[in-house]
Amino acid sequence: xxxxxxxxxxxxxxxxxxxxxxxxxxxxxxxxxxxxxxxxxxxxxxxxxxxxxxxxxxxxxxxxxxxxxxxxxxxxxxxxxxxxxxxxxxxxxxxxxxxxxxxxxxxxxxxxxxxxxxxxxxxxxxxxxxxxxxxxxxxxxxxxxxxxxxxxxxxxxxxxxxxxxxxxxxxxxxxxxxxxxxxxxxxxxxxxxxxxxxxxxxxxxxxxxxxxxxxxxxxxxxxxxxxxxxxxxxxxxxxxxxxxxxxxxxxxxxxxxxxxxxxxxxxxxxxxxxxxxxxxxxxxxxxxxxxxxxxxxxxxxxxxxxxxxxxxxxxxxxxxxxxxxxxxxxxxxxxxxxxxxxxxxxxxxxxxxxxxxxxxxxxxxxxxxxxxxxxxxxxxxxxxxxxxxxxxxxxxxxxxxxxxxxxxxxxxxxxxxxxxxxxxxxxxxxxxxxxxxxxxxxxxxxxxxxxxxxxxxxxxxxxxxxxxxxxxxxxxxxxxxxxxxxxxxxxxxxxxxxxxxxxxxxxxxxxxxxxxxxxxxxxxxxxxxxxxxxxxxxxxxxxxxxxxxxxxxxxxxxxxxxxxxxxxxxxxxxxxxxxxxxxxxxxxxxxxxxxxxxxxxxxxxxxxxxxxxxxxxxxxxxxxxxxxxxxxxx
Numbered sequence: 001x002x003x004x005x006x007x008x009x010x011x012x013x014x015x016x017x018x019x020x021x022x023x024x025x026x027x028x029x030x031x032x033x034x035x036x037x038x039x040x041x042x043x044x045x046x047x048x049x050x051x052x053x054x055x056x057x058x059x060x061x062x063x064x065x066x067x068x069x070x071x072x073x074x075x076x077x078x079x080x081x082x083x084x085x086x087x088x089x090x091x092x093x094x095x096x097x098x099x100x101x102x103x104x105x106x107x108x109x110x111x112x113x114x115x116x117x118x119x120x121x122x123x124x125x126x127x128x129x130x131x132x133x134x135x136x137x138x139x140x141x142x143x144x145x146x147x148x149x150x151x152x153x154x155x156x157x158x159x160x161x162x163x164x165x166x167x168x169x170x171x172x173x174x175x176x177x178x179x180x181x182x183x184x185x186x187x188x189x190x191x192x193x194x195x196x197x198x199x200x201x202x203x204x205x206x207x208x209x210x211x212x213x214x215x216x217x218x219x220x221x222x223x224x225x226x227x228x229x230x231x232x233x234x235x236x237x238x239x240x241x242x243x244x245x246x247x248x249x250x251x252x253x254x255x256x257x258x259x260x261x262x263x264x265x266x267x268x269x270x271x272x273x274x275x276x277x278x279x280x281x282x283x284x285x286x287x288x289x290x291x292x293x294x295x296x297x298x299x300x301x302x303x304x305x306x307x308x309x310x311x312x313x314x315x316x317x318x319x320x321x322x323x324x325x326x327x328x329x330x331x332x333x334x335x336x337x338x339x340x341x342x343x344x345x346x347x348x349x350x351x352x353x354x355x356x357x358x359x360x361x362x363x364x365x366x367x368x369x370x371x372x373x374x375x376x377x378x379x380x381x382x383x384x385x386x387x388x389x390x391x392x393x394x395x396x397x398x399x400x401x402x403x404x405x406x407x408x409x410x411x412x413x414x415x416x417x418x419x420x421x422x423x424x425x426x427x428x429x430x431x432x433x434x435x436x437x438x439x440x441x442x443x444x445x446x447x448x449x450x451x452x453x454x455x456x457x458x459x460x461x462x463x464x465x466x467x468x469x470x471x472x473x474x475x476x477x478x479x480x481x482x483x484x485x486x487x488x489x490x491x492x493x494x495x496x497x498x499x500x501x502x503x504x505x506x507x508x509x510x511x512x513x514x515x516x517x518x519x520x521x522x523x524x525x526x527x528x529x530x531x532x533x534x535x536x537x538x539x540x541x542x543x544x545x546x547x548x549x550x551x552x553x554x555x556x557x558x559x560x561x562x563x564x565x566x567x568x569x570x571x572x573x574x575x576x577x578x579x580x581x582x583x584x585x586x587x588x589x590x591x592x593x594x595x596x597x598x599x600x601x602x603x604x605x606x607x608x609x610x611x612x613x614x615x616x617x618x619x620x621x622x623x624x625x626x627x628x629x630x631x632x633x634x
Contacts, residue, residue, distance in 0.1 A: 076137075237336060305321070451542040479593070501554060583627055
């Protein structure tokens with residue numbers, strides 16, 4: 001019966017409903033179709049993910065290829081590479097778009113958003129770089145990395161300075177674009193949880209931060225550089241060679257001075273001379289009265305150019321130097337500024353330029369100071385040179401060094417930038433400009449050597465070697481600064497300066513005789529002093545209270561000069577204490593020991609990593625005073 005029914009059904013025509021039912025997928029068909037669709041989707045998204053990763057790797061590789069091209073100044077090839085980077089970034093973004101709707105899943109959406117922020121930063125950076133390449137390509141001499149500066153024609157230099165002169169707005173806008181790229185990267189850094197992405201973002205941010213710091217420092221100067229370099233009008237500067245082996249307030253004794261005239265980036269005139277050749281004729285008519293310490297300890301009744309740097313505020317000293325030069329009847333009528341440097345700067349320059357040979361003597365970074373000092377103090381007699389010409393060798397070395405520096409290629413000159421920045425931060429190099437805008441720029445970067453303003457606490461120890469010999473290399477200094485509230489809640493400070501004399505009596509070293517001044521917040525009241533050899537003089541200079549006195553240290557001995565004083569209430573503001581320690585120009589790094597107790601519970605101590613919280617209300621640390629230091633305790 002069943003067989004007959006089946007046979008009948010097989011030969012009976014099927015109804016429309018029956019035929020339609022057979023077209024519908026059965027259960028096993030649904031599973032198969034679903035598997036096929038999911039497999040296709042998986043393959044599609046896997047391909048997009050792989051393509052995204054491939055493009056990301058390619059972007060990294062191409063970016064690494066761009067750096068040496070930029071250094072070699074191959075602008076055309078660098079533009080090609082950047083174009084390839086842009087193409088890979090576009091493809092990466094397309095791959096990311098195709099991953100929708102997976103990218104809306106919460107954990108994935110956060111990473112996708114972070115990646116889009118990275119891409120936004122990358123697009124801004126590429127556009128920025130292309131604009132800079134176009135600008136550089138428009139100045140032909142920027143395209144030759146091996147060109148020596150001295151081989152450039154006046155027309156080449158004028159073209160370069162003109163381009164810089166017109167680039168102020170362009171460079172400022174490039175900086176703003178870079179800042180925007182950094183904002184996108186920081187947002188991506190906050191969003192991402194992928195360690196590989198976070199690691200690479202941190203790496204890029206670190207490089208950008210260093211680049212921004214350098215660019216922010218030099219960018220304003222690029223706009224001012226043409227004027228400083230004598231375009232379109234030549235500039236003449238007074239040069240002070242300050243010997244910091246005989247320390248003075250702005251860097252060292254001015255045994256040699258000079259003048260330099262620059263026109264369209266070229267040295268149109270340069271000379272140095274023994275300062276006594278300027279000072280000695282002025283004895284007959286000069287009527288300037290020196291500061292009391294110079295009068296008392298150097299036994300001088302007249303104030304000469306060589307001692308003009310008594311004021312540690314360099315703009316004040318620079319203006320005085322120009323006036324002293326004119327009063328002593330120097331031949332140059334006007335100056336556009338003053339440049340002061342110590343032998344430390346010259347030694348660094350020799351490390352780039354290489355050894356210099358003058359009169360059979362080879363000067364290197366290692367022997368420069370000692371070899372010059374011996375010739376100027378003793379050697380000139382052995383060679384039959386008069387006392388008035390004994391410093392001619394300094395001019396010979398300076399002329400040769402100037403010539404050598406201007407034969408460096410542009411690629412070699414890149415080494416000068418970090419050297420100069422370091423010299424400014426360590427106050428071995430100071431500048432003053434008669435033009436108020438340029439001077440304001442120098443002061444904003446702390447390149448001008450001004451006694452700095454400070455909203456809260458301030459410390460600036462200033463030595464003046466009045467021993468007439470080059471004893472400072474034998475002196476080890478340590479400054480210990482202690483601050484704490486007294487029983488009445490007033491902040492009391494003790495600044496103790498220890499001088500360790502490691503030398504002996506010889507032709508260049510004697511007992512160390514220094515007139516020491518301590519610049520502290522205005523309104524500070526001296527309570528006591530120890531180690532001083534004369535009464536403390538209290539004055540008011542540059543918005544600071546100043547304690548001054550004299551101390552001497554015998555060879556192989558150590559002495560400590562300390563001042564204890566009451567600080568004004570302004571050092572504590574809104575449960576915070578701030579301290580700015582200004583480094584004296586010309587000094588080399590020495591220890592600064594801080595021990596600070598405040599009248600509030602400390603939450604943070606910032607500014608210097610080595611200053612750490614030592615207790616509920618105290619912080620302490622040991623620093624190297626190689627540049628200005630700033631600490632904030634909240």
